Amino acid sequence: MCGIVGYIGEKDSTPIILNGLKRLEYRGYDSAGLAVLDNGQIEIRRDAGKLSQLEALVSDTPIHGKIGIGHTRWATHGEPNARNAHPHIGSTGEFVVVHNGIVENFLALREELSAEGTEFKSETDTETIVHLVEKFFASGSSLEDAVRKTLKHLKGAHGIVVMSSREPDKIVAARVGNAGGVVIGLGEGENFVASDLPAILEHTRRAVFLESHQMAVIGRDRVKLSDIAGNPVTLHVQNIAWDPVAAEKGAYRHFMQKEIHEQVRSLTDTLAGRVDFDEGRVMLNDLNLSTEKARKIKKIIITACGTAAHAGMVGKILIERIARVPVEVAIASEFRYAEPLVDEDTVVLAISQSGETADTLAAMEEGRSRGALLWSNVNAIGSQAMRIADGCIAMQVGPEIGVASTKAFTAPLLDLYLLAVYLADLRRVIDPDQRFGLVNDLMGIPALVGTCLDREEAVLGMARRFKNTRHMLYLGRGINMPIAYEGALKLKEISYIHAEGYPAGEMKHGPIALIDKAMPVVALAPDDPWYDKMISQIEQALARGGEVIALATDGDERIPELTEHILWVPATPWLLSPVVTSIPLQLFAYHIASLLGLDVDQPRNLAKSVTVE
Numbered sequence: 077m078c079g080i081v082g083y084i085g086e087k088d089s090t091p092i093i094l095n096g097l098k099r100l101e102y103r104g105y106d107s108a109g110l111a112v113l114d115n116g117q118i119e120i121r122r123d124a125g126k127l128s129q130l131e132a133l134v135s136d137t138p139i140h141g142k143i144g145i146g147h148t149r150w151a152t153h154g155e156p157n158a159r160n161a162h163p164h165i166g167s168t169g170e171f172v173v174v175h176n177g178i179v180e181n182f183l184a185l186r187e188e189l190s191a192e193g194t195e196f197k198s199e200t201d202t203e204t205i206v207h208l209v210e211k212f213f214a215s216g217s218s219l220e221d222a223v224r225k226t227l228k229h230l231k232g233a234h235g236i237v238v239m240s241s242r243e244p245d246k247i248v249a250a251r252v253g254n255a256g257g258v259v260i261g262l263g264e265g266e267n268f269v270a271s272d273l274p275a276i277l278e279h280t281r282r283a284v285f286l287e288s289h290q291m292a293v294i295g296r297d298r299v300k301l302s303d304i305a306g307n308p309v310t311l312h313v314q315n316i317a318w319d320p321v322a323a324e325k326g327a328y329r330h331f332m333q334k335e336i337h338e339q340v341r342s343l344t345d346t347l348a349g350r351v352d353f354d355e356g357r358v359m360l361n362d363l364n365l366s367t368e369k370a371r372k373i374k375k376i377i378i379t380a381c382g383t384a385a386h387a388g389m390v391g392k393i394l395i396e397r398i399a400r401v402p403v404e405v406a407i408a409s410e411f412r413y414a415e416p417l418v419d420e421d422t423v424v425l426a427i428s429q430s431g432e433t434a435d436t437l438a439a440m441e442e443g444r445s446r447g448a449l450l451w452s453n454v455n456a457i458g459s460q461a462m463r464i465a466d467g468c469i470a471m472q473v474g475p476e477i478g479v480a481s482t483k484a485f486t487a488p489l490l491d492l493y494l495l496a497v498y499l500a501d502l503r504r505v506i507d508p509d510q511r512f513g514l515v516n517d518l519m520g521i522p523a524l525v526g527t528c529l530d531r532e533e534a535v536l537g538m539a540r541r542f543k544n545t546r547h548m549l550y551l552g553r554g555i556n557m558p559i560a561y562e563g564a565l566k567l568k569e570i571s572y573i574h575a576e577g578y579p580a581g582e583m584k585h586g587p588i589a590l591i592d593k594a595m596p597v598v599a600l601a602p603d604d605p606w607y608d609k610m611i612s613q614i615e616q617a618l619a620r621g622g623e624v625i626a627l628a629t630d631g632d633e634r635i636p637e638l639t640e641h642i643l644w645v646p647a648t649p650w651l652l653s654p655v656v657t658s659i660p661l662q663l664f665a666y667h668i669a670s671l672l673g674l675d676v677d678q679p680r681n682l683a684k685s686v687t688v689e
């Protein structure tokens with residue numbers, strides 16, 4: 077996950093920035109860099125690899141200055157080398173930018189700027205930002221206005237920090253959407269800016285979190301906040317407790333809420349370094365998979381528990397549809413007792429955020445003992461499931477503290493999509509046009525998730541309306557059937573409301589008997605190939621006097637005629653729709669539990685890592 081740190085004050089900014097970047101080191105990165113204003117000149121040091129490499133470089137060729145910005149990077153556009161590392165500098169050497177997020181329209185911007193004579197030094201999308209700032213500054217804008225104008229040209233979600241030798245008394249920071257936060261730390265005669273609180277906490281406890289579409293001009297003694305349109309915004313200063321756990325929670329009430337909101341960033345990071353949008357290719361190097369091995373695979377068995385198993389169910393559809401490899405989903409606690417049909421042409425793929433779930437590890441061992449190739453999709457780096465696997469897709473979500481998994485659910489959905497495209501490519505079952513189409517669909521996903529998060533208020537209203545219900549039925553079909561399971565699991569585990577996820581087509585075979593006013597039905601009816609079927613399920617539930625909360629795609633005209641309770645989601649390519657439909661259901665469960673005053677992050681009887689059978 078990318079990290080940002082900046083400083084302005086009377087001290088030397090270099091050690092402050094390097095220390096701040098170190099605090100973000102646990103998130104992992106592939107390159108790092110910093111820029112300082114040294115005697116009126118911008119000096120930059122950047123290197124690929126771990127932060128220690130950058131530290132060594134700075135120690136060999138020191139730079140000092142009272143204002144500076146730094147960055148750790150996970151590559152999205154362009155390989156992880158020194159040239160592509162942030163900060164990026166403009167053509168005149170007077171502007172530098174660090175950035176979290178993806179400039180979705182960077183190809184068009186790059187072409188436009190190149191046509192005007194701009195020479196690009198890197199392959200990154202971020203470099204377009206610094207050239208735009210430079211261009212608007214040159215046409216008479218202040219640094220602040222140049223950044224504001226630049227933001228209007230960028231598509232996607234961004235956290236941006238800019239510094240310039242032309243206005244050496246300030247740093248300009250901005251946040252659009254949810255590609256990571258921007259937090260300002262207030263000091264005495266000095267101020268800090270970072271993507272994450274831990275990076276600046278050793279210096280100050282007074283923090284201001286930028287909301288989406290806000291900008292800050294940060295001076296030594298003053299911070300000025302405005303919205304992107306230029307209207308002034310009052311500073312809301314929060315005093316952060318020293319407790320590092322509380323500090324990590326930032327502006328959110330619970331870790332679960334924070335982690336739900338981190339998904340734009342975790343999904344951006346999931347794509348980073350693995351998807352080459354220009355070539356329309358996916359690379360999963362840590363799977364250690366040759367073309368020959370990929371073509372030998374006869375079957376994949378996905379094994380997992382709980383939420384991870386729900387991700388696996390979506391993965392089955394993705395891999396079978398895209399890569400045409402048969403997939404079974406085996407509940408890990410059953411697998412080793414099932415005499416599974418596994419041989420050396422079978423892959424056993426374990427999904428686990430903790431990587432330490434006893435049942436999942438036992439299933440992996442069962443696979444190993446029968447000669448299968450072992451893969452894992454794991455969040456906890458260095459965990460057992462990662463260590464014992466022959467190949468791994470590491471989730472890029474950072475620590476997940478809330479017991480109810482949220483960001484460690486949507487990341488594997490994308491990981492499995494990437495796996496499906498990667499396998500399809502290696503096995504030559506899709507043509508280049510299909511591959512480009514599938515890869516291209518990924519680009520907008522973080523922003524679509526951001527759109528769902530921006531609608532939290534509407535979900536909160538729905539939670540208020542239904543918080544006192546005792547039972548709920550979640551229905552879905554096809555690729556959104558596992559999301560109905562997952563929505564129900566989220567609700568039951570944190571709110572203790574009885575919730576069942578059910579394949580909607582099975583309703584008429586029994587569960588329909590349960591439907592009455594006291595059993596609201598959550599019906600997932602996004603614009604996917606099962607939409608018409610779901611409409612008739614909604615009609616059936618309504619005919620039995622049930623109350624229906626429908627999840628529908630923006631612009632749908634049929635669903636509002638059936639029910640007034642609608643959770644709207646933006647239009648999404650259907651193979652990726654589970655990533656988007658998950659978000660309102662996570663928020664719905666979260667807000668119900670939170671309104672009920674429950675211990676959202678540590679629900680009763682549950683643990684983050686289930687290390688017993």
Ligand code: AGP
Pocket residue numbers: 381382383384427428429430431432433436479480481482569682683684685686
């Ligand atoms: C998720 O909200 C649950 N707490 C639980 O179902 C969890 O997904 C399951 O225990 C598997 O955990 P793992 O991903 O760490 O293997």
